[in-house]
Amino acid sequence: MDAAGATAKAGAWAAALRWDDVPPRVRERLELVLLDTLGVALAGAREPEQRRLVEAWRPADGPAPLLGAGRTTTVEASAWLNAAALVRLELDEGNKYAKGHPAAHAFPAVLALAAERGASGPETMAALLVAYEVASRFGRATSLRAGAHPHGSWGVAGAAAGCARLLGLGADDVAAAIDTGAGLPVAGHFGSALDGNPVRDAWMAASNLSGLAAARMALGGVARNTGTAAIALGELLGGFDPDAVADGLGERWDVELGYFKRYAACSFTHPAADVVLALRPEIPVDDVREVVVETHALAAGLTRTTWDSRLGALFSTPFVVASALVHGHVRPAASSGAALHDPRVEALAARVVVREAPDLTARLPDERAARVTVRLPSGDVTREVPNPVGDSAHHPMDAAALQDLLAELLGSATAIEVARCSAELAAAGDVSIPLRRLACASTP
Structure with a gap:
């Protein structure tokens, strides 16, 4: 199978997915990943560096949440700044098979777009699941060159898939969005992270913003699926195995294979x-x-x-x-x-x-x-x-353990509010309502 064919299969699966058809255990795991993502991003938003970044950005008013800032902003600013906050403390969920962080590559963009559209909880959760599964498979498919950092490269395809799914695009257009996202990778070097250069956080922010752009290009009819991943992620950045993209879609759920992090570190x-x-x-x-x-x-x-x-x-x-x-x-x-x-x-x-x-x-x-x-x-x-505690295969965290972790990071009252907003979001008629509350979540 070539890259265009594999991308077409991913697009067809993403467009057809319905939240009601997702197995209960997978729904529960995604809800945990969402809870972790929101809590960790809020913790990162409290850091002085993030506050200075928001001040320097001077984000305009808009419909999407700016976590921890007590306000909303444009979709683009929300996606970029919340993604940077999410990875700032090195606490975001990851997946060893994807070799990186599928959720962080895409969730801020999907949530910002969902808030703008007043999307329902089931629509939003389906889009988040699409984003995770597509990002993880592109991570599996990509073998980055020695020294390359995974932030901002293969995961853009997942951000594009999730946003395109939320926009209600058909199979061909979702595939075009995915292919466009695959053609917008960051070529970041691991040495930048070792040197402590915050550009590493910007790579993840760029992934979310590029995913939004790719989905909007597809919505406007100016995106195509030409198998770009084979060139951008393969020839330029390393290697690309198209068969891994469509492998097990709808049968193996990669979101179940991730890990939660107990420590603020790689x-x-x-x-x-x-x-x-x-x-x-x-x-x-x-x-x-x-x-x-x-x-x-x-x-x-x-x-x-x-x-x-x-x-x-x-x-x-x-x-x-x-x-x-x-x-x-x-x-x-x-x-x-x-x-x-x-x-x-x-x-x-x-x-x-x-x-x-x-x-x-x-x-x-x-x-x-x-x-x-x-x-x-x-x-x-x-x-x-054999693995860190918190890995799905080694002392995995359940909802209670994750809630305890967030209480340590945020304080009990705020952790409870984050959990309440996260749970409400999954079933909401309009996700912008709990997301606005989350933007105003109190500090300890």
């Missing part, structure tokens, strides 16, 4: 954090001579033992491991203010060694494992985990 650091937090009650932190983290090839480059920004720290396994041992958590507070350069964390991070273990690399993609050895005067302690 997901590649999470298994090591899980290990050291489990060991922490048993080991005297001041006696730690060295921590050796063996991991898979995808995570082996997160080795930096110094950082000059929060984002740079969130992409440093030494920082995350040291913070977990010193503070007993890796919440946003561990990387903000004075905590970012806590001398205890910096000293311990200098004794964290990260290296690839070929046997762990061989277990990708089903496992993103880590083996951690803590060296103490009394001897070495070694433990291994």
